[in-house]
Amino acid sequence: MTVENFVWDSQNQSVSWIYNGKVIKETFENAYFASVDLQKNYVYVEAGQNYSRDQVYNLSFEGKRIFIFDKVSGKISWIHQNQLVEIHCKNTLNAQIYIEQNVIIIITGPNQTAINIKGFTLDGRLVFEKEPPKGYKFMYLSNYKNQPSIVCDGGENNVDDYGRSRWHFVINVNTGDMTKENLAY
Template sequence: MTIENFIWDSHNQSVSWLYDGKVIKETFKNAHFASVNRQKNFVYVEAGKNYSQDQIYHLSFDGGPIFIFDKVNNIVRWLNQDKMVEVNCKKIVNAQLYIGQVVLIITASNGVDRRLQGFALDGTLLFEKEPPQGYKFEYLSTSKNKPSVVCDVGKTNVDAYGRNSWYFTIDTKTGDMTKENLAY
């Protein structure tokens, strides 16, 4: 089942839609963007001062939270078997739920040194990793249908075309990373 009549009201910082005959409406402080991900069946909302991505919300079509990461309050929450799981992480850079697999979080302890943490869906810490030698974690993504992280190799090690960002797929049990292909 899908949603109908999706409305992003930037003036009132709210989203609304029709689902299963019911009107769903949610309001978010400092919201500046919202959309529908029809492939993965959730409503996506970004909020933060000055258009920053301080809070990211994934809402089910019935309006319930599926995944939230909040850089301001250092919290990442997700739905697992009808219960919300919460972890506290200082200085969150990026976080992503890979449904049925893992939650990955990039943190920056001192604003520069970034680490990758992987959590089981029940909230258990599975691993904590530093970036591959010579690289810096940039953001989480998907490559070859696997959880991945985009890493920057810096200006000193670019290829002949000036490209310096690479996808590394992540083993969701161990955190081991495999260099895959260029990230554009």
């Protein structure tokens, strides 16, 4: 079953759709973007003042908030086995849920020189905390070949022959170890 009549109303900062014949409508303060991810079966909403990515919401097609990342408060919450799991991380820059791999990955750091990633199981247990690969800086979370990845910038010391220095590093969800895989565009 899929979403029908998906509408992102930027003026009213609301999103609505029809699922299983039921109309679902949600409004978010300072929302500026919304989309449907048919591959992962959720509605994605970004919110924040002046288009800053301060809050991220993943909603089930039934309208339940299944993942929330609030950069301002440092609160990350999600639903796991019908239970709300909530963690707080200081200086959170980004967070993403990877349901298929049973992990939440968070980028944290008080400044550009002290950024690391943390991985949590879906029940909220910390399983790893890692610094960037030597010579690289963390940029943002992503996916590479259906695996959690983080895009890293290698700066001038790690450019290829064409001047490119951003790479996908696939993250081992059990250890946090990262493997350099492919250029990121």
